[in-house]
Amino acid sequence: xxxxxxxxxxxxxxxxxxxxxxxxxxxxxxxxxxxxxxxxxxxxxxxxxxxxxxxxxxxxxxxxxxxxxxxxxxxxxxxxxxxxxxxxxxxxxxxxxxxxxxxxxxxxxxxxxxxxxxxxxxxxxxxxxxxxxxxxxxxxxxxxxxxxxxxxxxxxxxxxxxxxxxxxxxxxxxxxxxxxxxxxxxxxxxxxxxxxxxxxxxxxxxxxxxxxxxxxxxxxxxxxxxxxxxxxxxxxxxxxxxxxxxxxxxxxxxxxxxxxxxxxxxxxxxxxxxxxxxxxxxxxxxxxxxxxxxxxxxxxxxxxxxxxxxxxxxxxxxxxxxxxxxxxxxxxxxxxxxxxxxxxxxxxxxxxxxxxx
Amino acid sequence: xxxxxxxxxxxxxxxxxxxxxxxxxxxxxxxxxxxxxxxxxxxxxxxxxxxxxxxxxxxxxxxxxxxxxxxxxxxxxxxxxxxxxxxxxxxxxxxxxxxxxxxxxxxxxxxxxxxxxxxxxxxxxxxxxxxxxxxxxxxxxxxxxxxxxxxxxxxxxxxxxxxxxxxxxxxxxxxxxxxxxxxxxxxxxxxxxxxxxxxxxxxxxxxxxxxxxxxxxxxxxxxxxxxxxxxxxxxxxxxxxxxxxxxxxxxxxxxxxxxxxxxxxxxxxxxxxxxxxxxxxxxxxxxxxxxxxxxxxxxxxxxxxxxxxxxxxxxxxxxxxxxxxxxxxxxxxxxxxxxxxxxxxxxxxxxxxxxxx
DNA sequence: TATTTTTATGTCAACGATTGCAGAAGTAGC
DNA sequence: GCTACTTCTGCAATCGTTGACATAAAAATA
Numbered sequence: 159x160x161x162x163x164x165x166x167x168x169x170x171x172x173x174x175x176x177x178x179x180x181x182x183x184x185x186x187x188x189x190x191x192x193x194x195x196x197x198x199x200x201x202x203x204x205x206x207x208x209x210x211x212x213x214x215x216x217x218x219x220x221x222x223x224x225x226x227x228x229x230x231x232x233x234x235x236x237x238x239x240x241x242x243x244x245x246x247x248x249x250x251x252x253x254x255x256x257x258x259x260x261x262x263x264x265x266x267x268x269x270x271x272x273x274x275x276x277x278x279x280x281x282x283x284x285x286x287x288x289x290x291x292x293x294x295x296x297x298x299x300x301x302x303x304x305x306x307x308x309x310x311x312x313x314x315x316x317x318x319x320x321x322x323x324x325x326x327x328x329x330x331x332x333x334x335x336x337x338x339x340x341x342x343x344x345x346x347x348x349x350x351x352x353x354x355x356x357x358x359x360x361x362x363x364x365x366x367x368x369x370x371x372x373x374x375x376x377x378x379x380x381x382x383x384x385x386x387x388x389x390x391x392x393x394x395x396x397x398x399x400x401x402x403x404x405x406x407x408x409x410x411x412x413x414x415x416x417x418x419x420x421x422x423x424x425x426x427x428x429x430x431x432x433x434x435x436x437x438x439x440x441x442x443x444x445x446x447x448x449x450x451x452x453x454x455x456x457x458x459x460x461x462x463x464x465x466x467x468x469x470x471x472x473x474x475x476x477x478x479x480x481x482x483x484x485x486x487x488x489x490x491x492x493x494x495x496x497x498x499x500x501x502x503x504x505x506x507x508x509x510x511x512x513x514x515x
Numbered sequence: 516x517x518x519x520x521x522x523x524x525x526x527x528x529x530x531x532x533x534x535x536x537x538x539x540x541x542x543x544x545x546x547x548x549x550x551x552x553x554x555x556x557x558x559x560x561x562x563x564x565x566x567x568x569x570x571x572x573x574x575x576x577x578x579x580x581x582x583x584x585x586x587x588x589x590x591x592x593x594x595x596x597x598x599x600x601x602x603x604x605x606x607x608x609x610x611x612x613x614x615x616x617x618x619x620x621x622x623x624x625x626x627x628x629x630x631x632x633x634x635x636x637x638x639x640x641x642x643x644x645x646x647x648x649x650x651x652x653x654x655x656x657x658x659x660x661x662x663x664x665x666x667x668x669x670x671x672x673x674x675x676x677x678x679x680x681x682x683x684x685x686x687x688x689x690x691x692x693x694x695x696x697x698x699x700x701x702x703x704x705x706x707x708x709x710x711x712x713x714x715x716x717x718x719x720x721x722x723x724x725x726x727x728x729x730x731x732x733x734x735x736x737x738x739x740x741x742x743x744x745x746x747x748x749x750x751x752x753x754x755x756x757x758x759x760x761x762x763x764x765x766x767x768x769x770x771x772x773x774x775x776x777x778x779x780x781x782x783x784x785x786x787x788x789x790x791x792x793x794x795x796x797x798x799x800x801x802x803x804x805x806x807x808x809x810x811x812x813x814x815x816x817x818x819x820x821x822x823x824x825x826x827x828x829x830x831x832x833x834x835x836x837x838x839x840x841x842x843x844x845x846x847x848x849x850x851x852x853x854x855x856x857x858x859x860x861x862x863x864x865x866x867x868x869x870x871x872x
Numbered sequence: 873t874a875t876t877t878t879t880a881t882g883t884c885a886a887c888g889a890t891t892g893c894a895g896a897a898g899t900a901g902c
Numbered sequence: 903g904c905t906a907c908t909t910c911t912g913c914a915a916t917c918g919t920t921g922a923c924a925t926a927a928a929a930a931t932a
Contacts, residue, residue, distance in 0.1 A: 518887095518888060518889085519888070519889065519890095520888080520889095530888095530889085530890095531890085531891080531892095534889070534890060534891085538890085562888090562889075563887090563888055563889065564889095565887090565888080565889090566887075566888035566889040566890090567888080567889055567890075568889090569887090569888080569889075570888085570889050570890050570891085571889085571890070
């Protein structure tokens with residue numbers, strides 16, 4: 159691996175001049191510049207960014223900390239962030255936390271040691287945010303994506319979750335579904351609470367009482383969707399529609415539908431956050447609150463780099479991006495409101511009947 | 516951001532001793548070690564890996580170059596690689612090429628400048644592999660994943676594509692499907708050619724002639740699946756089964772089925788490489804040649820780090836991992852071999868009839 | 873032509889860690 | 903008291919760049 163000194167020797171110039179040619183900051187005569195450039199090509203010289211980083215105290219690397227890239231929502235965020243980053247000469251160092259706060263802490267610490275210029279973080283819940291605070295204090299800005307730690311002034315780009323859930327509930331009600339259940343995410347997560355709030359407000363504004371038997375707390379993982387959907391569908395009184403708080407849980411819910419022979423939307427309608435499969439492949443096609451993942455990543459990265467470069471100096475703020483409700487077959491049973499089955503299919507089974515709503 | 520010198524001062528020790536405590540290479544008396552450790556905690560000191568990298572000429576970073584994380588096959592590879600990397604103290608720098616060789620070249624160059632210790636590369640086709648050769652010559656090992664550049668001695672971890680396609684074709688034939696079409700990937704890619712070869716060998720060993728009208732070259736993208744499936748289904752003579760060379764194209768194929776009202780597997784059976792959705796959600800459930808993405812990533816990373824640490828010094832070699840054929844509903848029409856419709860549904864339309872096979 | 877101004881290039885001390893070495897200080901054995 | 907260890911300090915050199923400053927050469931001005 160050649161160095162600037164070797165290039166300088168071969169071009170008959172000084173190291174300073176070579177540096178000037180590379181950086182393009184100081185003008186160099188065309189003749190010398192040409193000699194230097196050809197020496198660079200001949201030697202296949204790649205300037206050592208490590209040395210440069212040490213000197214100028216900037217690495218042009220961004221940390222990207224996600225729960226799990228295997229969840230199809232996150233690759234979108236990654237791409238959005240990466241595209242913006244590459245445009246501005248930054249590279250992404252990525253790592254997955256698997257929703258474990260301890261792993262998150264270790265990763266953030268490793269990124270600090272590597273002196274990344276900033277971190278895009280999808281925080282794993284919990285009130286343990288000391289590592290975040292300290293990282294920011296140490297001079298490494300953090301922008302949270304999709305989720306933000308509660309009770310902390312920090313930059314974040316998030317979905318307008320309340321609105322997403324509320325829009326969806328409105329749509330369900332307008333379509334004649336009045337007994338609507340929700341499978342939430344883990345309620346220590348802000349996102350999960352916001353979606354629940356949107357659901358509640360959607361019901362309230364229609365004058366429907368919120369019934370806590372219809373609120374089931376999941377953990378955003380497939381298995382909890384499966385389990386809770388089974389619980390729900392085996393109840394004496396089935397809801398007429400279910401809103402699921404993320405796409406991965408919905409996969410579990412569909413599995414439960416299948417196993418119990420529940421038809422969707424004829425028996426129970428289904429709406430979900432996240433538009434995993436888009437317009438295809440799922441059967442039935444799912445009504446979804448679509449999150450603009452790419453945009454979240456892109457805006458987060460832009461904000462972060464603007465902070466790094468001092469282009470943004472205002473106080474931390476939360477940017478909300480708008481969800482899109484995509485109505486598809488899973489909420490399109492041909493029901494007139496009158497026929498809406500409040501209590502249908504009294505299959506025997508556990509649990510008490512619902513209070514009429 | 517504090518330095519080793521500040522820690523030393525606060526602990527009443529020398530910088531060398533602090534370094535020894537951090538590295539753990541030289542023994543330090545318990546009392547001093549404790550003082551140093553508490554100084555580190557007090558100052559929230561994170562040793563500057565950049566400076567260390569410069570000195571020891573190793574960064575503990577691995578480049579991970581993929582076509583597109585948004586294709587659900589790649590996150591699995593990423594996770595496999597990352598899990599192994601983190602265990603051994605390496606971090607991943609990831610970037611997407613979007614299948615553009617120029618972008619791949621720029622990214623590899625940026626990674627070289629950053630002095631990553633090695634690169635995991637899913638190469639975008641084309642014979643332009645000079646950047647790869649030169650990077651390896653410069654001392655940065657590369658392990659190719661899933662695809663390898665043709666005609667080059669290089670480490671690679673890949674699926675046994677021939678076998679995957681062949682197994683699948685065998686299964687189709689045994690199930691009574693004798694007119695089998697294939698939608699291939701771009702044939703300048705080795706993977707695509709291998710899958711095609713497996714298909715051909717599967718037919719040949721059953722004594723079925725390979726018919727080139729049944730071989731359609733796609734580009735591994737959704738749209739080409741859609742387009743080619745439409746072509747195929749509008750032919751005078753439909754095949755009884757289609758083998759699709761990757762999962763993303765299959766999404767397009769399903770779309771085409773839907774639009775044309777073609778039932779699967781009753782009208783045409785479908786088998787695909789990649790098991791995107793697993794056992795759920797798709798309708799019908801798809802017979803798939805499943806690639807162990809996680810394992811490919813994990814083994815690639817292990818091999819790469821072994822090279823970096825000099826634990827492996829043998830000549831470059833290609834590791835083949837075994838595919839798994841998962842048989843599901845999309846190839847389970849209740850056909851007896853006799854009834855197998857070779858030419859069915861003579862819908863008028865373009866193209867000439869197939870030679871009987 | 874002499875002098876000033878402008879421009880192009882060379883020189884060298886940092887950046888923060890590692891590593892090796894010379895030597896100081898303390899402990900232990902004889 | 904002498905020798906042999908052990909543990910630590912202090913110092914210097916090093917990794918490859920950068921960028922302020924010095925200097926030389928060229929151009930402009932008097």
